Amino acid sequence: MNRFRWAIAALFLLSTFSLRAQHAYFFPGAGPFNPNVPTPEQFLGYAIGTHYTRHDQLVAYFRELERTSGGRAKLQVIGKTYEERPQVVLTVTSPENHNRLEDIRQRHVTVTDPSKNGLEKADPVVILLGYSVHGAETSGGEAALLTAYYLAASQSPETVNQLKEAVILIDPSQNPDGRDRGANWHNAYKSFPPVSDPADIEHNQAWPGARVNHFFTDLNRDWLSAEQIESQNRVEFSHQWYPNVHIDFHEMGTNSTYYFEPSPAGNQSPIIPQSSYDFNTTLARYHAEALDKIGSLYFTKEAFDNLSPIYGSTYPDFYGAVGVTFEQGSSRGLVQESTSGLVTFPFTIRNHLVTGLATVKGAVAEKENLFKLQKEFFRSAVTQGKANPAKGYVFGDSRDVSLTQRLLGLALRHRLNVYQLPADVTVDGKKFEKGKAYVVPADQPFFRIVHSLFEETPKLKDSTFYDNTSWSVIHAYGVQYAKLTGAVSLGDKVTKVEDVKGTVTGGKATYAYLLNWSDYNASRALYTLLKKGVLVKTALKPFTSKTNAGVQKFGYGSLVVPVQTQTLGADSLFAAVSEAARVAKVTFSTTSTGFSVEGIDLGSNNVRTIRKPEVAVLAGPGSGLAEVGQVWFLLNSHLGLPVSKLEVSSVGRTSLDRYNVLVLTSGNYRELDKPAVDELKTWVAKGGTLITFRAAAEWAIRQGLAKERVYVDSSASRRGNQRTDYAVRAETEAPRRINGGIFQADIDITNPIAFGLNDRRIFFTKTGSTILLPSRDKYATVAKYTPSSYISGFVTRENIAKINNTASILIGQSGQGKTILFAEDPTYRHYWHGTDRLFLNAVFFGDLIQLQSAFIASEEE
Numbered sequence: 079m080n081r082f083r084w085a086i087a088a089l090f091l092l093s094t095f096s097l098r099a100q101h102a103y104f105f106p107g108a109g110p111f112n113p114n115v116p117t118p119e120q121f122l123g124y125a126i127g128t129h130y131t132r133h134d135q136l137v138a139y140f141r142e143l144e145r146t147s148g149g150r151a152k153l154q155v156i157g158k159t160y161e162e163r164p165q166v167v168l169t170v171t172s173p174e175n176h177n178r179l180e181d182i183r184q185r186h187v188t189v190t191d192p193s194k195n196g197l198e199k200a201d202p203v204v205i206l207l208g209y210s211v212h213g214a215e216t217s218g219g220e221a222a223l224l225t226a227y228y229l230a231a232s233q234s235p236e237t238v239n240q241l242k243e244a245v246i247l248i249d250p251s252q253n254p255d256g257r258d259r260g261a262n263w264h265n266a267y268k269s270f271p272p273v274s275d276p277a278d279i280e281h282n283q284a285w286p287g288a289r290v291n292h293f294f295t296d297l298n299r300d301w302l303s304a305e306q307i308e309s310q311n312r313v314e315f316s317h318q319w320y321p322n323v324h325i326d327f328h329e330m331g332t333n334s335t336y337y338f339e340p341s342p343a344g345n346q347s348p349i350i351p352q353s354s355y356d357f358n359t360t361l362a363r364y365h366a367e368a369l370d371k372i373g374s375l376y377f378t379k380e381a382f383d384n385l386s387p388i389y390g391s392t393y394p395d396f397y398g399a400v401g402v403t404f405e406q407g408s409s410r411g412l413v414q415e416s417t418s419g420l421v422t423f424p425f426t427i428r429n430h431l432v433t434g435l436a437t438v439k440g441a442v443a444e445k446e447n448l449f450k451l452q453k454e455f456f457r458s459a460v461t462q463g464k465a466n467p468a469k470g471y472v473f474g475d476s477r478d479v480s481l482t483q484r485l486l487g488l489a490l491r492h493r494l495n496v497y498q499l500p501a502d503v504t505v506d507g508k509k510f511e512k513g514k515a516y517v518v519p520a521d522q523p524f525f526r527i528v529h530s531l532f533e534e535t536p537k538l539k540d541s542t543f544y545d546n547t548s549w550s551v552i553h554a555y556g557v558q559y560a561k562l563t564g565a566v567s568l569g570d571k572v573t574k575v576e577d578v579k580g581t582v583t584g585g586k587a588t589y590a591y592l593l594n595w596s597d598y599n600a601s602r603a604l605y606t607l608l609k610k611g612v613l614v615k616t617a618l619k620p621f622t623s624k625t626n627a628g629v630q631k632f633g634y635g636s637l638v639v640p641v642q643t644q645t646l647g648a649d650s651l652f653a654a655v656s657e658a659a660r661v662a663k664v665t666f667s668t669t670s671t672g673f674s675v676e677g678i679d680l681g682s683n684n685v686r687t688i689r690k691p692e693v694a695v696l697a698g699p700g701s702g703l704a705e706v707g708q709v710w711f712l713l714n715s716h717l718g719l720p721v722s723k724l725e726v727s728s729v730g731r732t733s734l735d736r737y738n739v740l741v742l743t744s745g746n747y748r749e750l751d752k753p754a755v756d757e758l759k760t761w762v763a764k765g766g767t768l769i770t771f772r773a774a775a776e777w778a779i780r781q782g783l784a785k786e787r788v789y790v791d792s793s794a795s796r797r798g799n800q801r802t803d804y805a806v807r808a809e810t811e812a813p814r815r816i817n818g819g820i821f822q823a824d825i826d827i828t829n830p831i832a833f834g835l836n837d838r839r840i841f842f843t844k845t846g847s848t849i850l851l852p853s854r855d856k857y858a859t860v861a862k863y864t865p866s867s868y869i870s871g872f873v874t875r876e877n878i879a880k881i882n883n884t885a886s887i888l889i890g891q892s893g894q895g896k897t898i899l900f901a902e903d904p905t906y907r908h909y910w911h912g913t914d915r916l917f918l919n920a921v922f923f924g925d926l927i928q929l930q931s932a933f934i935a936s937e938e939e
Contacts, residue, residue: 115146115231118223126220127424130261133254140168147230149173157311160292163254165311170229172241189452190523196453203445206247206321211298213256213288215329221430222250243442253297260288272412280411285699294707301393303909322448323441324394324401327430329408332416335375336429337405338365341384348536349526357400364440368432383543387530396526398455456523463525470566471532473559474515480599485557487575495522498569505560519566534870546818548871553820553841556912580659584626586652587668595635595834601918603662605717608690610654614639618684621677625667635833691921694722695741705743708905730754734761739921744772755781763893767924772848775899784890784897789849818845819871823886825861830923842886842902850885850901855930860887891929
C-alpha cells in the first residue's frame with residue numbers, strides 16, 4: 079500500500095510538471111527571453127526532466143542556439159570519442175566579445191607568464207562548466223541545455239551584463255559514450271506511470287553501467303595521465319583558455335542532498351596555495367544563496383578529495399583556476415524514493431541549473447579578484463619551484479626510446495617547459511645521453527604540475543580519502559630519471575615530440591633479424607610479426623652479436639627472427655619486419671651469423687619460440703570493471719590484439735580451447751561453480767596461461783589454481799574487540815584501507831615476466847588488501863617488496879609493515895600451464911607503464927617459464 083502511494087505521488091509530480099511551462103519551474107520570475115531562441119522543450123518535443131536527452135540531441139540543440147541566439151553562442155567540436163561521438167563546447171558571450179574572441183583568448187593565455195602584466199578590468203572572466211564526466215550522472219547534461227538556453231536567450235540586464243563581462247564555455251557531456259549508455263538505459267526502462275521503487279531496473283543499470291567511457295575508464299581520474307582520447311581533447315582545450323573558474327558537475331547517492339566546495343581542509347593539496355582553496359568559500363556564498371532561494375538542502379566541507387590533479391575539478395586548481403566539484407543526489411531515473419522523500423529528475427536538474435548560473439553571477443562579481451588570484455598563482459609557482467630541493471629533473475633512456483618519448487609527450491601536453499639534455503651526464507649512477515634524455519626545470523610557472531609528474535606525493539595528514547593518494551607519473555612510467563640538486567644545464571627548448579622512424583639497419587638479412595626487448599614498443603613489433611605468421615624467438619639469456627651495424631649487446635628477452643624455417647620467403651619476411659619496425663617505431667638489426675661474440679648462440683635451447691597469444695579476459699558481473707577496460711585498451715591500442723571479452727557466467731558453457739591466455743581481473747568470481755573451476759584447472763594443465771590481478775589472485779589460490787599463500791592478518795580479531803566512540807568511526811576505519819600507495823619491490827630481471835627491465839628496482843601502486851606471501855619455490859617469486867618498501871601516498875605504518883617483504887608477483891605451475899599472480903593491478907588506470915609491460919610479458923612469455931619442479935622433471939627426461 080505504501081509503495082502504491084509512492085507511485086501515485088511520483089505520477090502526479092511528473093505529469094503535472096510536463097503540463098506546465100518549464101519556465102515556471104526552472105526559471106521562476108526570470109525573463110524576458112528572446113522569442114527567436116527555442117526552449118529545449120520546443121526543440122526536443124518533450125519537457126526537460128521527463129525523458130533522457132541523447133548526446134546527439136544535446137549537440138543538435140547547441141547548433142540551434144548557435145543559429146538563433148543572435149551571435150551569443152558558437153559551437154566548437156574539440157574531438158571525437160572512441161564511438162565516434164563529437165566532443166563539443168558551446169562558447170556563450172556577448173556578440174561583441176565573439177568578434178574579438180581570439181584576442182580575448184590570447185590575453186588570457188598570457189596570465190601564465192609571470193613577467194607579463196595581468197588581466198585588466200575590461201577583460202572578461204572565463205568560466206568553464208563541465209557536465210556529466212560520469213555518464214550515469216545524467217542530470218548534468220540536461221542542466222547544460224537549460225543553462226545554455228538561459229544565457230543565449232535571456233534579455234535581462236543582469237544577463238546582458240554577464241555576457242559582456244564573461245566568456246562561458248559549456249561542455250554538456252564530457253563522456254558522450256557513457257552518457258548515451260545511461261540515457262538509453264533509463265529511456266528503455268522508464269514506466270508509464272514512473273516507478274519510484276529503488277529496486278526497479280530503471281534505477282539499477284547493468285554491468286558495465288554508464289559511469290565509464292567506451293574502455294570502462296573513469297574519465298574523472300584521467301586528467302593528469304591523459305590516456306584516453308576524451309581526456310586528451312579536454313586537456314588540450316583547457317590549455318587554450320586557462321579558465322578562471324572551472325565547475326565539474328556530478329551526482330552521488332539518492333539519499334544525499336547537494337554538495338559544493340569548500341572541501342575538507344585535510345583533503346587539500348599541500349602544494350596549492352591556500353588562497354586558491356579560500357576562494358571556494360567566496361564562490362560558495364553565491365551557490366548557497368541560489369540553493370537557499372529554492373529551498374534545496376546542501377552541505378559543504380565534509381567530503382571529497384581535492385588534492386590531486388587527476389580530477390576535473392582539481393586539475394584546473396594546478397593552473398590557477400578555482401575548480402569546484404558539484405554533487406547532486408541522483409534520481410537515477412525519472413523518480414526514486416529516498417530517505418528524504420521523492421527525488422525527481424527535474425529536481426536534480428534544477429539544482430545543477432541554479433548553481434551553474436550562480437557560478438556565472440559569482441565569477442562576474444569577483445572577476446578582478448579571480449584575475450589577481452590566477453596571476454599570483456603562477457608567480458608563487460616560480461618561487462616555489464626555485465625553493466624546491468630538486469632544481470630540475472632529467473629523464474630518458476637510450477634503451478627505451480618509446481617510453482621516453484611518451485613521457486615527453488605527456489609533459490608537453492601539460493605545457494611544461496622541457497629542454498634537451500645539452501651533454502651526456504651520469505646522475506646517481508644512471509647514464510643519460512644527449513639526444514635521448516630531457517631536462518625539466520623546477521623553476522617554471524607550471525611547477526606544481528612538474529611536481530605531480532616527477533615527485534613523490536607530499537605528506538598527507540588526513541586519513542579519510544576515498545581515492546588514490548599517490549599519483550607520481552615518473553614512478554608509474556618506470557622511465558629512468560634523476561633529481562638534479564645542483565645547477566641545471568639546459569639545451570634547446572623542446573616544443574614537440576619528434577616522430578621516430580622505425581627501420582631495419584643493414585637491409586635484408588641473410589641469417590636473422592634482432593631486436594632488443596628493452597624498448598616499450600618492442601611488444602608492439604612482436605605482435606605485428608606474430609599476426610603475420612612470422613616465426614619469432616626470444617632469448618632467455620643475453621648475447622652479443624656481430625650485426626651489420628657493428629657489435630651489439632642484446633639483453634634478456636631480445637627477439638630473434640631467423641630467416642630460415644619461415645613460411646614466408648626472404649622478401650616477404652623483410653617486408654614484414656620492416657612493417658613491424660615502422661608500426662612500432664623501433665630499429666631491428668640484422669646479422670649474417672648465429673655465432674655470438676659473447677653469450678648464447680642464436681641456435682641455443684635458450685632461444686625459444688614465442689607462441690602467438692590468443693587472449694580472453696573475463697568480463698561482466700563479478701569482474702573488475704576498470705581493470706577489464708584497462709586490459710582491453712592496452713591490448714587493443716598498444717598491440718593491436720583483438721582480446722575476447724567473455725562473460726564470467728559463460729565459463730563452463732563456452733570452450734576455452736581457442737585461447738592460450740586468460741585474464742582474471744580483481745573480482746569475486748562467485749558465479750564460477752565447481753565444474754567451471756575444474757574446467758579452468760584442466761585448461762591450465764593443458765598449457766594455458768592464467769593471469770590474475772589482486773583479489774582474483776586470492777581466489778585462484780583458494781580454488782587450488784596455484785599452490786601459494788595469502789597473508790592473514792592475525793591482529794584483525796583483536797581489533798574487533800576494541801571499544802571506540804562512534805563519532806570517530808570514519809577516522810578510525812578509513813586508515814585501515816590501502817587507498818593507493820607507491821611501493822618499491824626488487825624484481826628478478828632475468829625472469830621472463832621482467833624481460834626488458836634494466837633495473838631491479840620497480841614501483842607498484844597498491845590499491846586493496848591483497849597481500850601474497852613469497853613462494854616456497856625459490857624461482858616463483860618474481861618480485862618481492864623490499865624491507866622498506868613504502869615510497870609515498872597515505873598508508874598507515876601498520877599496513878606498511880604488512881606489505882614489507884611480501885610478494886608482488888608469483889608464478890604457479892600446474893601441468894603444462896602457469897598461473898601468474900599479481901598482488902596489484904599492473905595496468906592501473908592505463909598509465910602505470912612500468913608494470914603494464916610486466917603484464918604484456920606474462921601474455922607473451924608466461925608459457926616459457928619453468929619453475930623448480932618442472933625444471934627437475936625436464937632434466938630427468
